[in-house]
Every structure is written in structure tokens, then in C-alpha cells.
Amino acid sequence: GENVEQHPSTLSVQEGDSAVIKCTYSDSASNYFPWYKQELGKRPQLIIDIRSNVGEKKDQRIAVTLNKTAKHFSLHITETQPEDSAVYFCAASPNDYKLSFGAGTTVTVRA
Amino acid sequence: DAMVIQNPRYQVTQFGKPVTLSCSQTLNHNVMYWYQQKSSQAPKLLFHYYDKDFNNEADTPDNFQSRRPNTSFCFLDIRSPGLGDAAMYLCATSSDATNEKLFFGSGTQLSVL
Numbered sequence: 154g155e156n157v158e159q160h161p162s163t164l165s166v167q168e169g170d171s172a173v174i175k176c177t178y179s180d181s182a183s184n185y186f187p188w189y190k191q192e193l194g195k196r197p198q199l200i201i202d203i204r205s206n207v208g209e210k211k212d213q214r215i216a217v218t219l220n221k222t223a224k225h226f227s228l229h230i231t232e233t234q235p236e237d238s239a240v241y242f243c244a245a246s247p248n249d250y251k252l253s254f255g256a257g258t259t260v261t262v263r264a
Numbered sequence: 265d266a267m268v269i270q271n272p273r274y275q276v277t278q279f280g281k282p283v284t285l286s287c288s289q290t291l292n293h294n295v296m297y298w299y300q301q302k303s304s305q306a307p308k309l310l311f312h313y314y315d316k317d318f319n320n321e322a323d324t325p326d327n328f329q330s331r332r333p334n335t336s337f338c339f340l341d342i343r344s345p346g347l348g349d350a351a352m353y354l355c356a357t358s359s360d361a362t363n364e365k366l367f368f369g370s371g372t373q374l375s376v377l
Contacts, residue, residue: 157306187366196268196368197307197354242306252366254306 155180157245159255167263172230174258176243179224183245186219186226187252192239200241201228233262267291270355270369277345278377285340285372287355293367296338298330299354301371307354313338342374350376 156179166172178186187202203210203217203226210217214233219226226245230237243255269288277283287296294315299307311320313332327349329341342349355369 159306162304189366189368194370196370197366198368199365202365252309254308256304256306 155183155245155247155253157243157253157255159243159258161258162256163259163261165261165263166233168234169232172228172233172237172260172262174228174241174243174260175225176227176245176255177223177225178245178253180245180247181221181224182247185246186217187244187246188215188217188228189242189244189254190239191242191257197242230260233260235262235264238262268355268357268367268369270353270372272372273370274373274375276375276377277342279346280344283342283345283374285342285353285355285374287338287340287369288336289355289357289367290336291357291359291367292335293357293359294335295358296332297356297358297366298328298338298340299356301352301354303351310340345374345376347376350374 159176184205188200189197190200191197201212201215201217203219214231216229238261240257240259242257244252246252267290271286297312298310301307310324327343331339352371352373354371356366358366
């Protein structure tokens, strides 16, 4: 099955700086890569996703890049703000019922 | 605007005492999932329903069962909880079988004493 590894497990950044989270996946058949944000005590929410036919996708301060050859994808948050503090999960799906998640990255934005 | 609702938010049970967690949705999605998330670990899919069709993951223990009496509700039954079953249980829904745009509930934190 699909195995998703996520790094780093914790990330502390100064407000205004950028944050980058990286994930690798094992199943070359995976073609859908969402990112979820989970604030303390709240539900995971989809923040951005990308399909394997696209190399990069951007939504305001958030961007995701995908390298299919290397089987890795990354989340980039620019101009970080305190409300970006949360746990971020990457996931990969080989287009079946399984969405395999990474272990999560706890992001702390220091004011 | 709660669309996937899980009750209770916190559940405490005793070792070996059956417990049921519930999930309801107002999205009319045909797929419902149950994930187990232990501290600092990735959510792990236990099983899912596509309409009334039940799909169990190969490594889901027999101790875990599920029921979906109608489109809106799905239950997770743990027949004999062990200490290792203490975790956050997340319910999620999607509108088709491709796992896109999963909508999660807020989860039920289960403690086993």
C-alpha cells in the first residue's frame, strides 16, 4: 500500500517568514495529493490539493509543488501569520478509496 | 455550519466495556469513513461505506465494527476496548469514491481506563 512520509514533524517560524513542509510517497499510481490543516480542537480541513497532471498550484499565500519523478510534494506557506499555527497533514491517493496520510507537522508561528 | 457531526466529543470507557461512537452528516454524501488517529501519528483508515456497501481495511482488528443505518448516520462500535484503542476517532465523508474533498468531523477522543 501507499506509504507517506512527512517532514519535519515540528516547525517553528518567525511571523512573516516562509514555512515549507515536505512529503514523499511510495506508490507511483498515486495521483491526488491534498493538504489538510488541523487547528487545536478543530476538524482537519482541506486547504489545497494537487493532481499529478499539475506541477504546481497556488492559492494566495499557500502553494503546493509536486515532483512525480522523485515522488515528493511540498507545501509552501509565505508571509506566515499567527493563524497559520496548526498541524498540517499531507496525503496521497492512488485513486481508490484509500487516502494515506503523513504523520503531520506542527507549525508554530512566533509573533 | 457543522456538516459532519461527531458525538460525543470525549468518551471514556472501561477496559473491555463496549462503546459506540456516532457520526452524522448533513451533506448527503454517499461515502463515509472512520479513521483512527493516535497521538502524533497519521490518521489511519479503519473502514468506509460506499452507500450501504461496507469496506473493511485488511489490518483493522475484528474488535472494530461499523453500522450505517441510513445515509446520514454511521456508527463505530468497539466491542471490547483495550488500552491500545485509546485514540482520536475521526469520521469523514465524501461525495464519491475518489477520496477528494474529504469533510471531517471534529472527532471523538476515546479514553480507556
